[in-house]
Amino acid sequence: MSMTIEGKSYLITGGASLVGSHICDSLLQAGAKEVRLLDNFSLGTPATIAHLDDEPRVKRIRGDVLKLVDLLEATQGVDGVFALAGYLTLPMSQDPFNGLSVNTIGILNTLEACRFNSVRRLIFSSSIAVYGMPGGGAIDETTAYASSGLQPASNLYGASKLIGEALCAQYAKKYDVEFNVLRFSSVYGARQHARAVNAVFVANICDQIVRNESPVIQGDGREVHDYVYVSDVARACTMAMISDAHDHAINIGTGVDTTSTQVAEMAIRLSGNAGLKPVYQADNRAVKSAAASELQINVDKALSTIGWKAEISLEEGMRRLMAWQKTNASHAR
Ligand SMILES: NC(=O)c1ccc[n+]([C@@H]2O[C@H](COP(=O)([O-])OP(=O)(O)OC[C@H]3O[C@@H](n4cnc5c(N)ncnc54)[C@H](O)[C@@H]3O)[C@@H](O)[C@H]2O)c1
Secondary structure, eight states: OOOOSTTOEEEEETTTSHHHHHHHHHHHHTTOSEEEEEEOOSSSOGGGGGGGTTOTTEEEEEOOTTOHHHHHHHTTTOSEEEEOOOOOHHHHHHOHHHHHIIIIIIHHHHHHHHHHTTOOEEEEEEEGGGGBSOOSSOBOTTOOOBOTTOOHHHHHHHHHHHHHHHHHHHHHHHHOOEEEEEEEOEEEOTTOOSOOHHHHHHHHHHHHHHTTOOOEEESSSOOEEOEEEHHHHHHHHHHHHHOSOOSEEEEESOSOOEEHHHHHHHHHHHHTOTTOOOEEEOOOOSSOOOOBSOOOBOOHHHHHHHOOOOOOOHHHHHHHHHHHHHHOTTOOO
């Protein structure tokens, strides 16, 4: 029988993260008794969780997933853990030492603390980066990792998430710690930061539109990504926590490929200023994730296992992101 969120206690590692802050909102809304947000603020900022300052059910813990002792304490008495602490491709390119440590040893410590404190289930925030640079055709959860053609930081990121996933499977097999691995596509939305290559593109386009400037695209505009709104992702995480289905790896995206040109055109439509036109520039991005003109993330398994489907269109998501940007001028670090 499915579990419920109501009356339960949860820990979110990387609690000051974009996704973690929205999971916290979703848990509180569903009646959670307590949500612990553990973060060392190496990347995230207190601003991301400032809206929770007066919420008595939220407990902030300044802690480090590289310190097992912090996790042993933080997992005491919790029903489930959302393992969000991680280094995306951009911070991985800047600091591979900490990036690899957090994405591998960090999740190992988290699983070990779950085992020690008999935490029932852990949700691991993985990524479609675990497919690397696949050669075309739909990508489902059985698609193998292809490293050829990837930039080094993307390769390190994808490989580190694969190790995290394998550790989850190992702890389930050996110690019965239940898990669900969620492979997010490009997550964007309110409280956006500047650490995710593809979401930064959407955020920049929205920012330019908010300032009534023409949207700038690096490259020919044909690159596609699967952009999924952050509150949809948070809902997927909570559903994966309470679902009867566990020990799965599941793609979390919309299944829709959107080109950079389409993102810009959508943003222009939202602005209501038809005079704005996309401006194309030479592609000089130093760090890129896997990029192609076709992606086709298959999201059927999310529906068949945890009953999740994305609900927020890119246009609606960009509208929400712009609304947030208008009142948070100095966002994104
Ligand atoms: N944002 C995306 O587009 C995306 C896509 C796929 C997967 N993911 C994964 O989802 C997770 C959350 O993504 P996000 O964009 O919300 O991340 P984020 O960058 O906003 O947050 C990561 C958090 O982890 C914290 N952290 C780093 N090292 C830590 C440590 N040693 N101890 C405790 N906390 C530490 C950071 O301070 C930060 O608050 C990450 O694991 C990421 O790899 C994100």
